[in-house]
Amino acid sequence: MKRIARLNVNGEIHEVAVNLQETLLNTLRDQLDLKGAKRGCDSGGCGCCTVMVDGRARYSCMTYALSVEGKEIKTVEGLNEGGTTLSRLQEAFVKKGAVQCGYCTCGIIMAAQNLLETNPNPTDEEIRKGISGNLCRCTGYTKIVEAIQDVATGVT
Amino acid sequence: MSFADLSDFQQPRDLQDALLILDKYGDDTLIVAGGTFVHGLNARGFLDEVEVVLDISELPLKNISHSKGNLSIGSTATYNDLLNSRPVQSMAAFGALKDALGYPPPQIVNVATIGGCLAASCPLFDLPTAISALGGTLTSESSARKKTYSLDKFFTGLFESSLGTGELITAIEIPGNDKSTSGFSKLETNANDLAIINAAVSLTFKSGLLNRKRKCITARVFLGGGVGDTVMRSPSVEAILSDGEPITDDKIENAVAAAKIDVTAQGDHRASAKYRQKMIEVYLKKAIARAMARLET
Numbered sequence: 001m002k003r004i005a006r007l008n009v010n011g012e013i014h015e016v017a018v019n020l021q022e023t024l025l026n027t028l029r030d031q032l033d034l035k036g037a038k039r040g041c042d043s044g045g046c047g048c049c050t051v052m053v054d055g056r057a058r059y060s061c062m063t064y065a066l067s068v069e070g071k072e073i074k075t076v077e078g079l080n081e082g083g084t085t086l087s088r089l090q091e092a093f094v095k096k097g098a099v100q101c102g103y104c105t106c107g108i109i110m111a112a113q114n115l116l117e118t119n120p121n122p123t124d125e126e127i128r129k130g131i132s133g134n135l136c137r138c139t140g141y142t143k144i145v146e147a148i149q150d151v152a153t154g155v156t
Numbered sequence: 157m158s159f160a161d162l163s164d165f166q167q168p169r170d171l172q173d174a175l176l177i178l179d180k181y182g183d184d185t186l187i188v189a190g191g192t193f194v195h196g197l198n199a200r201g202f203l204d205e206v207e208v209v210l211d212i213s214e215l216p217l218k219n220i221s222h223s224k225g226n227l228s229i230g231s232t233a234t235y236n237d238l239l240n241s242r243p244v245q246s247m248a249a250f251g252a253l254k255d256a257l258g259y260p261p262p263q264i265v266n267v268a269t270i271g272g273c274l275a276a277s278c279p280l281f282d283l284p285t286a287i288s289a290l291g292g293t294l295t296s297e298s299s300a301r302k303k304t305y306s307l308d309k310f311f312t313g314l315f316e317s318s319l320g321t322g323e324l325i326t327a328i329e330i331p332g333n334d335k336s337t338s339g340f341s342k343l344e345t346n347a348n349d350l351a352i353i354n355a356a357v358s359l360t361f362k363s364g365l366l367n368r369k370r371k372c373i374t375a376r377v378f379l380g381g382g383v384g385d386t387v388m389r390s391p392s393v394e395a396i397l398s399d400g401e402p403i404t405d406d407k408i409e410n411a412v413a414a415a416k417i418d419v420t421a422q423g424d425h426r427a428s429a430k431y432r433q434k435m436i437e438v439y440l441k442k443a444i445a446r447a448m449a450r451l452e453t
Contacts, residue, residue: 001161020162021209043195045348047263056236056266062191063267066165067211114262132347133261 005065009034010078018065025049025060028075036076036106040135047134050107051075057114057133076106079113089113089148092156096147100138108134112148122152160204167211171326174212175299178322181208187324189213189232190267193276202315217271217326225249227330231271231294239265243332248365248450249290250330252338252356255446256286261347271325274310277317277386280350284311285380285387286340289356292330298322311386336360336374339446341439343381351381352427353435355443359397365451372398379415379440382422382432392417393440408444412437 002017009032016031025042028034028051037060040046044062051060052074079087086094089109099105108131115122115130122130127148128141136144150156164181168174178185184207188194197203217230222243227250229238239257244250259282260268273283274294288307296303296319303323310318319325338358342351360374361367375397380387392414396407421432 001163003165020165021160043199044192044263047261050263057263058267059192059263062194064165064188064191064209064211067167067188067191067213111262114266130262133263135346 003066006069007032007065007073008071009073010075011072016065020066022065023061024051024063024065024068024073027065028060034075034077038103038106040103040107045135046104046107047111047131048104048107050110050134052110052114055114055117057111059133074110074113076109079109087113088151088156089116092147092150093144095156096143096150098139098143098147104134104136104138108136108144112144112151115148116152120152122148124149127152160206162207162209164208165211166208167214169214169216171215171217171297171324172299174210174215174324175297175322177208177210178324179299181210182321184208185210187212187272187275189269189272190234190264191272192264192268193272193278196278197276197315200315212324213267222332225332225334227332229270229328229330231325231327232269235260235265235268235270238270247332247334248337248447249332249334249358250338251447251450252286252289252340252358252443253283253330255340255443256282256342256354256356259342259344259347264348270328274307274328275317275319275325277311277313277315278350279311279314279380279384279387280382282340282342282351282354282380285351285354285356285378286338287328287330288378288387288389289338289340289358289376290330290332291358291376292328294325295327295329296323297326298324302326308389314385316385333360335362335364337365337447337450339443339448339450341442341446343435343439350426353379353381353383353421353432353439355379355436355440357397357440357443357447359403359444359447362400370402370451371400372403373400374398377415377440379419379436382424382427383419383436384422388419390415390418390440397444403444403448408441411444412440415440 038048040048423429
């Protein structure tokens with residue numbers, strides 16, 4: 001059974017016919033063609049589906065699309081301006097070499113965005129806590145933490 | 157999350173509407189607030205009969221208030237809201253709650269709710285252990301009546317609770333005072349992990365926390381993780397800690413060694429019984445240390 005959901009994604013309103021049990025992850029990827037959020041574990045353990053809803057990071061694989069009508073949903077595609085310029089975080093990840101396979105990257109950037117919006121001057125430990133809900137199998141996290149530090153301290 | 161086709165999805169803004177929906181669909185309803193364990197329930201086969209999702213995250217059940225030392229928490233208040241509340245941040249009595257809420261990552265803390273956590277009745281979670289040590293109670297409502305449960309009697313088995321069909325947890329009450337301190341500690345393999353072992357301790361002192369002699373007259377000690385179908389209380393540890401004398405290092409050693417009288421750890425694919433049994437002592441000691449450290453600030 002489907003229902004029309006009115007979703008505000010990256011500032012744009014979309015009216016989408018969703019299955020009642022459809023997750024926000026599925027709607028973003030399969031209906032709105034926003035492939036930034038990734039399907040990793042699809043069970044709330046890996047973090048690569050992380051998006052922001054009303055300014056708070058959450059797992060889109062564990063969010064029903066119908067639960068977030070009327071809320072402000074932000075995906076990684078909504079971070080850069082006009083779709084061409086990279087955001088400071090995205091720029092820092094590239095410059096620092098904090099991306100290898102890229103699968104965790106979008107989710108970790110959203111977690112980092114949430115962190116910096118709530119705590120613009122995080123300590124090293126606070127950064128690591130801020131991305132503790134995101135797994136990365138490639139980088140060992142060092143460059144990721146440095147990239148976030150660069151943004152926090154204004155280097156990038 | 158993507159289980160078989162639902163026949164309805166409701167997100168009411170009024171509690172009475174929610175209760176009517178529960179009455180209509182009964183046990184075919186999945187009640188969701190943060191939804192952070194829906195995958196876990198689904199993987200264990202609990203959602204095979206679900207027809208309807210009742211999303212209660214928009215109900216006015218998010219209030220957190222503090223009166224006469226006692227904390228009153230709406231069942232859909234998020235971990236984040238609770239963690240940032242003044243009583244949880246500042247009162248030693250609620251230390252175990254602050255410790256427990258500090259473990260999950262942001263994506264969980266931002267949406268998970270105490271009501272959902274307790275309703276799932278899973279000893280591998282953290283809040284059941286912490287709130288049991290604090291002597292919490294919870295209130296449920298159905299269209300017929302309101303009920304109050306002491307946590308000591310609420311958890312009846314693995315994923316089983318005293319909640320009946322049509323009941324919705326609406327509030328949790330946690331007593332607090334200025335003569336108590338508490339602490340919680342957890343063994344996990346990563347930030348999203350269920351507890352291999354967790355421990356929570358609440359200690360009450362005869363003349364309050366500032367008195368240097370600090371004679372401990374009441375202790376509540378609970379263990380969770382792979383220790384049984386529900387969280388387990390350890391009266392043997394409680395008796396040693398609350399003998400009416402100050403808490404010394406020797407007393408702590410004796411106390412944690414006594415946990416094995418009351419709690420026999422389980423072995424499974426996540427950890428052996430022998431390892432868990434040893435970790436009970438280690439993490440109980442850490443929980444006590446956290447509680448005691450709060451007295452120094």
